[in-house]
Amino acid sequence: MTPMKEDYLKIIFELGGSHKKVSNKDISLGLGIAAGSVTEMVSKLADEQLVVHEPYAGISLTPKGEKYAAELVRKHRLWETFLVDKLHYNFADVHQEAEVLEHQTSDRLATALDNFLQHPKACPHGGVIPSASGEFPEVSRVLLADAKDGEKVTLERFLDNHELLTYLEELQLRPGDEVTVVRHEPFEGPLVIKKAGADQPINVSYKASHNIFIRADK
Amino acid sequence: MTPMKEDYLKIIFELGGSHKKVSNKDISLGLGIAAGSVTEMVSKLADEQLVVHEPYAGISLTPKGEKYAAELVRKHRLWETFLVDKLHYNFADVHQEAEVLEHQTSDRLATALDNFLQHPKACPHGGVIPSASGEFPEVSRVLLADAKDGEKVTLERFLDNHELLTYLEELQLRPGDEVTVVRHEPFEGPLVIKKAGADQPINVSYKASHNIFIRADK
DNA sequence: CAAAAAAATTAGGTTAGCCAAAGATCACAT
DNA sequence: ATGTGATCTTTGGCTAACCTAATTTTTTTG
Ligand SMILES: [Mn+2]
Ligand SMILES: [Mn+2]
Ligand SMILES: [Mn+2]
Ligand SMILES: [Mn+2]
Secondary structure (H helix, E strand, O other): OOHHHHHHHHHHHHOOOOOOOEOHHHHHHHHOOOHHHHHHHHHHHHHOOOEEEEOOOEEEEOHHHHHHHHHHHHHHHHHHHHHHHOOOOOOOOHHHHHHHHHHHOOHHHHHHHHHHOOOOOEOOOOOEOOOOOOOOOOOOOOEHHHOOOOOEEEEEEEOOOHHHHHHHHHOOOOOOOEEEEEEEOOOOOOEEEEEOOOOOEEEEOHHHHOOEEEEEOO | OOHHHHHHHHHHHHOOOOOOOEOHHHHHHHHOOOHHHHHHHHHHHHHOOOEEEEOOOEEEEOHHHHHHHHHHHHHHHHHHHHHHHOOOOOOOOHHHHHHHHHHHOOHHHHHHHHHHOOOOOEOOOOOEOOOOOOOOOOOOOOEHHHOOOOOEEEEEEEOOOHHHHHHHHHOOOOOOOEEEEEEEOOOOOOEEEEEOOOOOEEEEOHHHHOOEEEEEOO
16 A cells, blocks of 8 residues: 555545545545646546546545544544644644655554554544554534634534634634634635633634534533 | 656765765666666756756756755654664564655655654764755764774664664664774674673674774773 | 776666546436 | 536656666686
8 A cells, every 4th residue: 555545545435435536636636636637647546446436427435545544644643643742733733744654653543642642532623533454433514614603613624724824823712612603704705713711702704614613612 | 857867866875986986887786676776767857956966977966956855864863763763663664664754744844843843863874964954064984893992982873774774773782872892803794793791792793793882982 | 017906887668656638438417 | 317527537758766687897817
């Protein structure tokens, strides 16, 4: 298994390949690789029983491919956690480093890292860390953008994009923060929220509010 | 710069390419790559001004190549130190992991690791860790095998070979240990030494004694 | 010093991935 | 139901590394 094949599996996983068909185009866009190259690689992954490919219909992970992808996500997120917790990286900068380290991480190393970090549940952006055996719980797919005015919610996960994370770091927002939605300004204006305990409201851009997943507080 | 090119530079460095010419054969043996392939890669490295190659005469590093190689050795040894000190690997097992991690280590990551480890001077096998700018001090080239009977010496560095290191771990020998040479048994028999403070002598195989470098105690 | 052995280089061929462009298929709006 | 644009696959070609085998150069040895 090569690093590139691993990245294909991982993006298929991230695009929902465990429960639905993923398009060639989305993979092509996600990896920045020409569509023709994607078709070629996908057919190799299909030969290895890691994905199922119905030409012109879409691509999904086999159980084997899903397990492999989840283990990669685990390694990726363990590294991100290490970099933030131990090496004091800021959380916008860890993705790039983890993106390459993940491919050079033996199962033994992953286990040792997990112990060292005391079994973290989630990465710095709130992404759940799959178990060593490749299991992962369901995650929220509710967007902050879709919360109602007045609702009190917990920020669960930020999409792993450098610009977004830099922006959120400036706004001093973190996964786990409890916030109250004040109002949605019209015409794709910002979402105004208030952090629990704070007096100043925070403007979250329309676009950012569509890249943050939340959990409704009980 | 690809991982393979990096490994070429590193082995040339380790074979003495900073101060002498290295043979095609030694590189071929060291990397387990066919001699013809070595010639081909060396000529690419020469194009990039990283090595000087005189056909049929040998290969040596340019200042630029030496700096690059030293930075790789630094990254390699920082990882080895991390694995032993923080993740509790035994010192025979770290080389393999470091061999791949070294190629995915940004300068920023190396600096962060170095801080986290509190600026270690040497790796777990006693190899000096070059500075961030690629400087490295002279190292001992005196073999334990060449110490005189009765001499008191410090074990400085073990060659990084899994079998050797496993063997030395069993003998409970570590870089930094002070030992007295008792006698050289004839016909390639073991070297008998005694650790400072211990009563039992230790037999070190003839072969092992040729893979350990020492510093004479003052 | 010449023949044999060893080492290095050159030549020809393979594989993994990538791309651009051409051709096939699909989806949807008239 | 058909035409058009979007998407997907196929084709042909490229580069980086690797290999084996043949050839050339250097070194060693009788
Ligand atoms: Mn990430
Ligand atoms: Mn990756
Ligand atoms: Mn090593
Ligand atoms: Mn390496």
